[in-house]
Amino acid sequence: MHNAFLNGHLDETVYMKQPPGYEDSSHPDYVCHLQRSLYGLKQAPRAWFKRLHDFLISTGFLPSKIDVSLFHYTAGDSRVFLLVYVDDIIMMGNDTSLLDMMLRRLSTTFKIRDLGPPGFFLSIETLALDGGYLLSQKRYMVDILKRAGMTDCKPLMTPAAVSHVTTSVSQPFDNPTQYRRIVGALQYLTITRPDLSFAVNRLCQYMHSPTDDHWGLVKRVLRYVKGTLHYGLRLTPFASSAIHAFFDSDWASCPLDRKSTSGYAVFHGSNLISWLSRKQRTVARSSTEAEYKALADVSAEVTWVVSLLRELGLHSGQPPTLWCDNLGATYLCANPVFHARTKHVEIDFHFVRDKVASGEFVVNFVSTKDQLADIFTKPLPRPRFTALRTKLNVVAHPP
Structure with missing residues (x-):
């Protein structure tokens, strides 16, 4: 969606100073009365979503009562689902002709670009694997390693050590902003990497005052990411x-x-x-x-x-x-x-x-040995961690 927020119509009265270079010399004290939203306005996201919402309802879509960003359309046995994330939209269904018709309707009101099948959406890559799909964030993982300066680090096979205990006597980390930036990025990575959930959750508990000890835990997680760049979440029929x-x-x-x-x-x-x-x-x-x-x-x-x-x-x-x-x-x-x-x-x-x-x-x-959620509650030895990771459908994509 091009210039999404500019498509929103404002219900409130909002005035703006004349933009530099476009001042009216005869009325320099005049202000602009905005009819549409602009990027930076607090009303912009709501105004844009309201216009999109109203348009979808007018075309026959029904809004989900459970998830406000989800819309669905039914015509006989044909179904179409539309999911909105700010200005990124993904549409899927079981009828290609109905999908094409809905895209044409959408393009009559909004300037959109059809990127085809969802190969890359919100930093998540969709790869074909064994009759199903693999959701991968490899490019995003490489970017995190670059930001942390650990592109050439030595990989590890688990994200957390079994015997490590965090103490309160470690020195404060000298760059807490870097800590928060990297850990925040790792949070988004857990969308396709549930095997990182426990380690990242533990790191998030020290956002307010990270220490050198905590930064060491971050580097261990990054070394594990380095060794599992080809891993992602498998979805199968x-x-x-x-x-x-x-x-x-x-x-x-x-x-x-x-x-x-x-x-x-x-x-x-x-x-x-x-x-x-x-x-x-x-x-x-x-x-x-x-x-x-x-x-x-x-x-x-x-x-x-x-x-x-x-x-x-x-x-x-x-x-x-x-x-x-x-x-x-x-x-x-x-x-x-x-x-x-x-x-x-x-x-x-x-x-x-x-x-x-x-x-x-x-x-x-x-039994405890068959409890898959064990990987979300504590650090595990490598054999146990690897076995549970596979059962969670976190697998590697062949190069």
Whole structure:
């Protein structure tokens, strides 16, 4: 989309000084009354999106109630989905002729450029792989290494050391802006690299006052990125569209505040579609409580995913399955006897238990060695890390 923000019509009254070189010599004190938005105006993003939204609605698109940036169009068995990110638009569907017609309609009002199949979108490259696709950010990874001055660094096979413990006695890092810039870039990289989620989440916890020790952790992650430039997230056609999720927690894992780290991985069929690694907001007084907080987090995420799929008509109707490696948390989902012991997690308890009691979710036990979310909660030895990385569909693209 060319000059996206300039397409927005302003509803508010906004005045602007006469631009240099275009002043009216006879009325130098006059100001310009803006009819359209300009880059830099606070109203510009909202005005642009409103005009695009109104146009799409007029052509038959329906806005998603779950995600405001998503629109969908249905004509018989033909479906078209349109996703907006500021001035970048991606459109997909199962009918080529309908897609072409929608693009022509869009081009009658907005100046757009059709780039064809999504080979490169928002720094994410789409590569064909084994009948499916690989989402790769190789160019973005190379750019991060250049910005950090580590293009020729020695690669490593894991992003975090198992035995490393961050202390509070290290000297403050002399360039905190560089730290925040690199870690912020690594955050965007986790869009296609879930194997980096735990390490990057840990780095983000020290944004306010990084130390030399923390910068050492950043360099280790970058050395791992250097060794896995060809890796990306694989998406494949699947026979089953059932939703299943793995979740886990590492109880009191932070040595500074003793808060637990939780993580989850949500699959739609065989494809990983959502994941998270995050320190819990409160201190858990038992491993079961920490696990149950992780269960509440993944339950909220799965509820959102199911709502979106139902709205788009893509939900199989089967209740999602949540896999837990803690028997206490598994029993707690359906057994009210435990309620008296866990008043401090009452909200999470009732939220999850209602989902299980109504049949919306099924919570099953899985052994720790088969718990895929283990990679989001703690540093792992190389064999374990590599095995879980593969199960998350993070694979290498052949050169």
